[in-house]
Amino acid sequence: MVLDKIDLSILNILQNNSNLTTKELAAKVNLSVTPVFERVKKLEKEGYIKKYKAILDAEKLDRGLIVFCNIKLKEHTRVIGNQFVNDIMSFKEVVECYNISGDYDFLLKILVKDMKSYQNFVLNHLGDIDNIGSAKSTFVMGEIKNSHIVPL
Secondary structure, X not given: XXXXXXXXXXXXXXXXXXXXXXXXXXXXXXXXXXXXXXXXHHHHHOOOOOOOOOOOOOOOOOOOEEEEEEEEEOOOOHHHHHHHHXXXXXXXXXXXXXXXXXXXXXXXXXXXXXXXXXXXXXXXXXXXXXXXXXXXXXXXXXXXXXXXXXXX
């Protein structure tokens, strides 16, 4: 699928406010409702739009401490890597996980209530994963920019 100017405009508008009705979206891109509806459905079908979601305020929900944790595994086999990924996927505190290059193997973004909660997470969850060789935690003091916007 080749995206034209209108498709890109639709994507840009929706990633800033996915709560718009098709009628409101159509008005913003200067098309009638039916073609906009069809374009959105095609963008969804082709995977350009993965899902719609609400972005919550973590601090108001007692998950205000953001921790980035670099993980280095002791060994690197497919089985061990897959087991680590499965373990991480089961932890609700881990909201993002990236397989990275460099000195570490994975970068985790963890949301918890406070330092005591993070200590509990490290001791009772990360500590249960046998193949972690080292972990380095970085604590966020202030969030400057947190955007889920893909630049178009």
